[in-house]
Amino acid sequence: VRRGEPGANEALLEKVYDSLRQIAASRLGREYGRQIFQPTELVHEAWLRLGANGVAGLENRFHFFSAAAEAMRRTLIDNARRRLSGKRGGPDAKQRILCDADLIEPPLACELLDLNDAIAAMESAFPVHAQVVKLKFFAGMTTTEIAELTNISVATTERYWVFARAWLKQRLSCETNGKPF
């Protein structure tokens, strides 16, 4: 793309779209023997977000997967906020048809928003740990893949993950119980 080769931009966008599809498919996948959702909408929204930030400006695989995780995060958070706003009588509340899943989603949406806030707080104190969390949770990467991507050993990446899990659990417990962190 940087060399201005014809068709390179289209080829890159296609590759990016495929990668996002793979991430979404690995996360949505199959559960209880049935395929639950098609990832099309999530992938498309994430792709638009990535495109808006300029895919061609991504320097390497690390930048790409970080941006992909961020695009997925923003899409999921926006959807969770919209869902909550609908439940609380927001603009689209009347248009929604309640189903069994709606009964469990409001707490899940709150949990996701709390997790998002906790990750944001972690970013200022432990940015590398927060990055590992985002790559794992939102981009579906394994510890080994993150280690390869970030040039950090697998053992160190695993230590970052173990610490991040404990830190986030502690933070989320404090928020649930109304205690100071």
Add this chain to the structure above:
Amino acid sequence: MLDDEVFCAALELETKEKQSELLRSLCAGDPDQMERVTRLLDAHREIQCSDQESQLILDRPELVFQAFAGGEELLPSRE
């Protein structure tokens, strides 16, 4: 030492007592850090205990993606 370094050093030890002993040594003069890391170790132990079926949202990304990915629900597949 930073909190994560103290935390990881403590995790190398097998028992809670040995971990507390290490924390007293590494966090000498910094009771706030000792308290922070102690709480992190407690949180880690809780995660380990409930690992069979973790309730931590961090361990349930599939649920989050399924709930908030948008898109349409498919009919159950015939498998």
